[in-house]
Amino acid sequence: MAKHNIILTKQGKTVHGTVQLTGSKSECNRALIIEALSDGKVIVENISDAADAVTLARILRESQLYGAESDQGVYENPHLATHTPHLINIGPAGTAMRFLTAYYAIGNQEVILTGSERMKQRPIGILVDALRGLGAHISYEENEGYPPIKLKGSFEQQTRKISIKGNISSQYITALLLIAAKLPLGLEIHIEGDLTSRPYVEMTLAMLRQAGIQHSWADNVIAIEKQDYAETSLHVEPDWSAASYWYAIAALSDEAELFLPGLTSYSLQGDSVITELMANFGITSQFKDGGVFLTKEPKPIFRKIFDLKECPDLAQTIIVVCAALDHEASFTGLETLKIKETDRILALQTELAKIGVKLIEKGQVYKLDCSEKQIPQRMFVNTYDDHRMAMAFAPLATLIPELEIEDADVVEKSYPAFWTDLVKVGFEVKKA
Incomplete structure (x- = not known):
């Protein structure tokens, strides 16, 4: 499919309006798996209209995994047991790949999970x-450790205790939870080391609790x-x-x-931070009338260190x-960014260089150097098949007279109406 570039402009530096956001992709994907497993x-x-959630909902619907339990107590649907592996292509939907890997692992179908070329580069070995x-x-x-993978659908639980590294991706832990x-024996997860994106694990457990599933969490051990x-x-x-x-x-x-x-002040979503x-x-956030009001007040910026370990999806926006x-x-806390939809560290460094800004890596700390920053009349933003690169750089249209965004359709992964919503509050969007 040909990529569709747009040119984004904004007259004036004021913004007013109401924006109705789509449902949370993170919440929706968890909810869809819980629904499918709940008989x-x-x-x-x-249900979110984000492409990732739409993809997951379609796969679960087509699989019709709403069957009975076997004598092993695991989820199965005898009408779908076949001798030929069913090929499931989840495209670029990383969450769907992780959640479906666990989901099909305890079923009775033989399936092959595959995805986009970038998905085949994203590790799943842990x-x-x-x-x-x-x-x-x-x-x-x-390739060992990477999709595509074949799940043979003949699960017999051997143990209830497993150990898993906590600093790679919280989605691995969520998939297991x-x-x-x-599982016939339940599950006890021992998390090794620091837990990255802890709020996402807490979101998973809170949603499971809403669905009647209780858990215990003591030190580094979660048991269900x-x-x-x-x-x-x-x-x-x-x-x-x-948001x-x-x-x-x-x-x-x-x-x-x-x-x-x-939006509420008591959200399950870690990105509410x-x-x-x-x-x-x-930016002042005032919760009233069933949502949140944002207002801008002049204020000097004093904070010098941002630890984004628990909200890595906000990193591009903040940087x-x-x-x-x-x-x-x-x-700090950017360790997982290199295995996302793209290497987000390298992508940020490359695109920020276009305005003369350096993102310098020193061990696990990244520092901005704005000493040579310049605001050009026109800038081309490469998006690297990454929805968050497109949306994180779009606000620069308030500063740069003409901002061309590569592959505008990439935002469909999480926020399909993004460009339309920008138009509603005074941005101009036209084809490049």
Whole structure:
């Protein structure tokens, strides 16, 4: 498919309006797996229109995995047991790859999970090793440790205890937690080292609790016993990750008044911490009338170090805002960025160089050098098949007269209406 570039412009440095965000991709993907495993007891409300969530919902619907339990207690559907592996292509949906790997590992189907070329470069070995340790039969079709993978659908649980590194991707842990209540012996996860993106694991456990699944978490051990789901509905909140781009736009504007309906101060989403992070840049968040009001107030920026370990999906947004405002901050907790949709560290370094800003790596600390920063009349932004690169750099249109964004459709992964919403609040979007 040919890439569709756009040119983004913004007259004036004020922004006003109301933006209705799509449902959270993170919440929705968890809810869809819980629904599929619940034997019809759990219903998902406000399903996200993010491409990743749409893909996962379609795969689960087509698989029709709403069958009975076997004598092993694992999830199965005898009508779908075949001798020919079913090929499932999840495209660039990384969350779907991780969650479905665990999901199909305890089923009775033989499937091959594959995806885009970038997906075949994203490691999955840690999750596969953990599932193999539990009793799953999984093999690699091409390169060891990477998709595509074959799941043979003949699960017999060997143990309830597994160990997994906590500093690689919280999605591996979430994938295991989502299937834990269906395992005959339950599950006990021992997390090795520091846990990256802890709020995402907490979100998973909170949603499981809403669906009747209880857990214990002591020190570095999370345990879930085999148990039944409760009849309930899971309502997906609007996406705080998507909200972060509106906070960035407000931060780079002289004057901003934005209302984002549906967002609450007690969100399960770790990225709701954007309210605290953006307070450093003069953005006030007021929760009322069923949403959050953003306003911009002039304020000097004092914070010099941002630890983003628990919210790595906000890294691009925060780093670009700091660069645009000449704020030479340092950043930690970026270890997982190199295995995302692209190598986000390298992508940030490459694109920021176009405005003369350096992102310098010193061990696990990254520092901005804005000493040679310049604002060009025109800038071309490469997006590297990464939705967050497109949206994190889009706010620069408040500073750069003509901003060309490569492959605008990439935002469909998490926020399909992004460009349309920009138009509603005064941006101009046209084909390049």
